[in-house]
Amino acid sequence: MVTSQPPLxxxxxxxxxxxxxxxxxxxxxxxxxxxxxxxxxxxxxxxTYDEGTLEIxxxxxxxxxAVRLLELFVRILVVESGLNLKTMxxxxxxxxxxxxxxxxxxxxxxxxxxxxAGRKVDLxxxxxxxxxxxxxxxxxxxxxxxxxxxxxxxxxxxxxxxxWRIYQLQGEQxxxxxxxxxxxxxxxxxxxxxxxxxxxxxxxxxxxxxSWVQQALS
Numbered sequence: 001m002v003t004s005q006p007p008l009x010x011x012x013x014x015x016x017x018x019x020x021x022x023x024x025x026x027x028x029x030x031x032x033x034x035x036x037x038x039x040x041x042x043x044x045x046x047x048t049y050d051e052g053t054l055e056i057x058x059x060x061x062x063x064x065x066a067v068r069l070l071e072l073f074v075r076i077l078v079v080e081s082g083l084n085l086k087t088m089x090x091x092x093x094x095x096x097x098x099x100x101x102x103x104x105x106x107x108x109x110x111x112x113x114x115x116x117a118g119r120k121v122d123l124x125x126x127x128x129x130x131x132x133x134x135x136x137x138x139x140x141x142x143x144x145x146x147x148x149x150x151x152x153x154x155x156x157x158x159x160x161x162x163x164w165r166i167y168q169l170q171g172e173q174x175x176x177x178x179x180x181x182x183x184x185x186x187x188x189x190x191x192x193x194x195x196x197x198x199x200x201x202x203x204x205x206x207x208x209x210x211s212w213v214q215q216a217l218s
Contacts, residue, residue: 019057047092055141104133109129131182134156155167155168194208
């Protein structure tokens with residue numbers, strides 16, 4: 001017996017600068033996996049799948065600038081705090097049992113780094129990344145709070161090009177908090193200062209942040 005699916009609908013409404021997005025609705029998990037395989041790993045676009053909705057994001061310069069500096073920001077905090085790190089970048093995080101998959105802007109193992117060090121992560125057995133970072137300058141049709149909460153990611157950062165928001169998983173949902181649970185000594189203005197300096201000179205921004213962290217932890 002052949003079952004029919006609802007017709008595929010596509011949303012391509014104009015978006016502001018930051019990202020270009022295309023959204024597909026009523027897409028099966030199998031079709032999502034086929035698209036992943038067809039597109040391959042060497043691409044700039046990122047796919048997010050949430051129970052039948054697929055969003056393909058094509059980052060623009062403003063998005064990528066923020067992503068790279070946020071990754072550097074986390075790395076500096078980890079190194080200067082004496083912590084360890086496994087960077088996942090935009091590795092595909094698929095959970096077929098949840099019918100959800102994501103390629104975040106950045107994923108990091110910090111607290112659980114030792115559990116996944118030196119090998120490929122398997123989310124059917126391993127914990128999710130300890131920290132997920134997403135830059136969403138334009139509107140996204142995916143409820144990323146629900147998505148990453150279902151994966152069990154303890155800490156979630158979102159940056160919209162102007163504001164940095166930090167969320168901590170409590171139970172089955174995220175609660176917005178004022179300071180990162182992983183880096184509680186870092187006030188929010190420090191990221192804004194880092195990004196502002198980085199727009200002019202990334203090396204100067206890195207040096208200034210390292211110096212500040214060393215003093216703050218001394």
